[in-house]
Amino acid sequence: MDGKRPTIRNRGTPELPPSRFATITYEPDPDTPPEERPSPRTVFLRDTSRSVISRNDSPDVGFRTSVNPYRGCEHGCVYCYARPTHEYLGFSSGLDFETRILVKEDAPELLRKELLSPKWTPQVLALSGVTDPYQPIEARLRITRRIVETLAEFRNPVAIVTKNALVRRDIDLLAELAKHDAAAVYVSVTTLSVELWKNLEPRTTRPERRLETIAALAEAGIPVGAMLAPIIPGLTDQEIPALVDAVAKAGARKAHYILLRLPHAVSDLFADWLERHFPDRKEKVLSRLRSLRGGKLNESRFGARMKGEGIFAKQIEQLFAVSTRKAGLATRSIELSPKAFRRPGLRQLELFD
Numbered sequence: 001m002d003g004k005r006p007t008i009r010n011r012g013t014p015e016l017p018p019s020r021f022a023t024i025t026y027e028p029d030p031d032t033p034p035e036e037r038p039s040p041r042t043v044f045l046r047d048t049s050r051s052v053i054s055r056n057d058s059p060d061v062g063f064r065t066s067v068n069p070y071r072g073c074e075h076g077c078v079y080c081y082a083r084p085t086h087e088y089l090g091f092s093s094g095l096d097f098e099t100r101i102l103v104k105e106d107a108p109e110l111l112r113k114e115l116l117s118p119k120w121t122p123q124v125l126a127l128s129g130v131t132d133p134y135q136p137i138e139a140r141l142r143i144t145r146r147i148v149e150t151l152a153e154f155r156n157p158v159a160i161v162t163k164n165a166l167v168r169r170d171i172d173l174l175a176e177l178a179k180h181d182a183a184a185v186y187v188s189v190t191t192l193s194v195e196l197w198k199n200l201e202p203r204t205t206r207p208e209r210r211l212e213t214i215a216a217l218a219e220a221g222i223p224v225g226a227m228l229a230p231i232i233p234g235l236t237d238q239e240i241p242a243l244v245d246a247v248a249k250a251g252a253r254k255a256h257y258i259l260l261r262l263p264h265a266v267s268d269l270f271a272d273w274l275e276r277h278f279p280d281r282k283e284k285v286l287s288r289l290r291s292l293r294g295g296k297l298n299e300s301r302f303g304a305r306m307k308g309e310g311i312f313a314k315q316i317e318q319l320f321a322v323s324t325r326k327a328g329l330a331t332r333s334i335e336l337s338p339k340a341f342r343r344p345g346l347r348q349l350e351l352f353d
Contacts, residue, residue, distance in 0.1 A: 007276055008040065008095075010202045012076035015094040015272055017265040019087035040099045042074055044137060047102040052110040053125070058302060063159060066129035067111060069143040071102035073131035075163065077201045078273045079230055082130045084264040093265045098203075101137065108146035115154045115343070122338035124157045134164035136203060148173045153344055157182040157336040161227060163190070165205040165213045171220045178222045180340035186256070187214050188227040189243055191236050199277045211250040218251030223334045226252040228320070230260035233288035234281060237316055241323045248327035255329050257320050259292065259308045267297040288312060 005014040054066050072086055076098040083093035091100050104110075114120055127133050133144040151158045152173045160167065160174075160183075167174075167185060177183035191197055192207050205213070217224040226247035231237050244255055262270055274282040286297065292308035293299040299308070307313055324330040 004272065004276075010076070011040070011095065012078035012080075012098055012200075012202055013094050013269050013273060015269055016092040016096065017094050017268060019090060019092055020084075020264065021087055021090065040095060042099050042101060042137075045100065045102050047071060047104045049104060050110070051114065052104060052107045053114050054129070056129075061129075063124055063126040063129065065123060066126035067107065067147060068128040068130045069104050069107045069133055069147060070128070070131050070135060070137070071104075072097050072100055074098055074101060074135045074137060075132055075201060075204045077163075077204065079200070079232070079260055079262070079266065079270055080131075081261040081263055081266065083266050083269070085130060087264070094269055101135075103137070103141065103143070105141070105143065107143055108150050111147055112150050112153075115150070115156060122156060122341035124159055124336050124338070125151065127158055127160045129161070132162050132164060133160065134162045134166040136164075136166075138164075139166055139169075145170055145173075148177075151182075152177050155180050155182050155340040155342055157338055157341075159184045159186065159336060161186045161188060163188040163201065163204045163210060165209045168213055168216050171217065171222065174217070174222045175220045178220075181335065181337040182340055184223040184225065184334045184336055185217050186225045186227045187217075187247075187252075188229055189247055190229065191239055192242055192246060193239075196236070199273075211246055214247060214250040214252050218253075224252055225254040225256065225334055228255060228257040231257050231316060232260045232285065233292060233312060233316070234285035235278070237319070240316070240319050241326075244320070244323035244327050244329065248329055252329065253332045254334050255320075255324055255327075257316075258306050259313070259316070260289065261305060262289070262298045263300065264298075271297075 008014045052067055054068060055064060073080065083097045086093050086097045127147065138144050148170050155177065158177065174183045174185065187210050189207065189210050190201060194207065197207055214224050214226065228240065228243050247255055271286060274285055289297055291310055292313050294309065299305050307317065
């Protein structure tokens with residue numbers, strides 16, 4: 001064997017690179033035949049954090065506050081930039097990220113407490129920013145549903161990014177928030193190729209169902225946009241015109257794109273994924289990425305990490321601009337407002353004054 005673990009069906013990666021912060025790592029017995037190794041099951045662990053609103057000061061991100069009901073993501077997208085966050089928990093950014101999911105069961109109650117506080121300044125909350133709030137376990141746990149219920153109670157604006165059609169379950173709440181300019185959903189659409197989707201994003205919603213989700217949200221009066229993310233040079237960049245056209249026809253008001261990011265161990269995980277699934281394109285993709293990242297596979301500098309630099313970055317930017325103009329998305333926008341925010345509990349108390 002070449003040292004690589006055998007591919008696992010419906011998982012983004014079988015690899016378990018060591019955490020940057022761990023002193024002990026697990027390695028399976030190399031003499032155990034692949035067919036005798038146990039298939040990893042997803043384990044859900046309780047997250048006991050006592051606050052739920054996260055804050056960031058990145059100029060590259062369009063929000064300042066966010067809520068993440070889960071840590072880790074069962075969707076298993078191999079390219080996910082959030083994978084290294086699992087290393088802070090002592091887990092691997094590889095298979096652990098998609099099989100060891102931390103669950104914030106009391107997130108809705110914590111959120112309500114924070115929104116009731118006079119210290120909270122009404123503003124757009126992103127849901128979730130790190131992992132998908134509508135990953136498969138949400139269908140059973142309904143934590144995101146209860147978070148959106150809380151936001152609807154307070155009329156606090158929310159912007160959701162997801163690649164799962166499960167968001168359609170909450171159209172009733174989102175439509176109510178949308179009446180107050182307090183809800184927007186961005187559906188992530190990476191590729192229209194079913195073959196590529198199966199290997200790249202193994203436990204997500206199929207591409208055609210994501211387009212149907214955009215249509216359903218738009219029909220319900222909910223402002224909906226599309227995230228073409230990530231754009232993978234040499235693999236998905238040629239799909240930009242078709243992707244933009246498809247989301248526009250489905251009902252998206254706006255489209256954005258983000259270039260592939262490969263922080264820390266994700267660069268090796270992605271290179272391994274290319275070797276497994278697209279060995280003939282591996283060097284082209286990696287070479288193109290390096291040309292966009294100043295000779296590196298990843299760039300963490302603000303202002304450069306999302307879109308890249310150089311001639312190929314400019315070509316992608318221009319292709320996206322032309323495509324959005326042609327589709328009628330370049331001049332449209334989605335604006336959210338905190339003007340309708342209210343603190344229901346406090347207003348009820350005021351009735352007795």
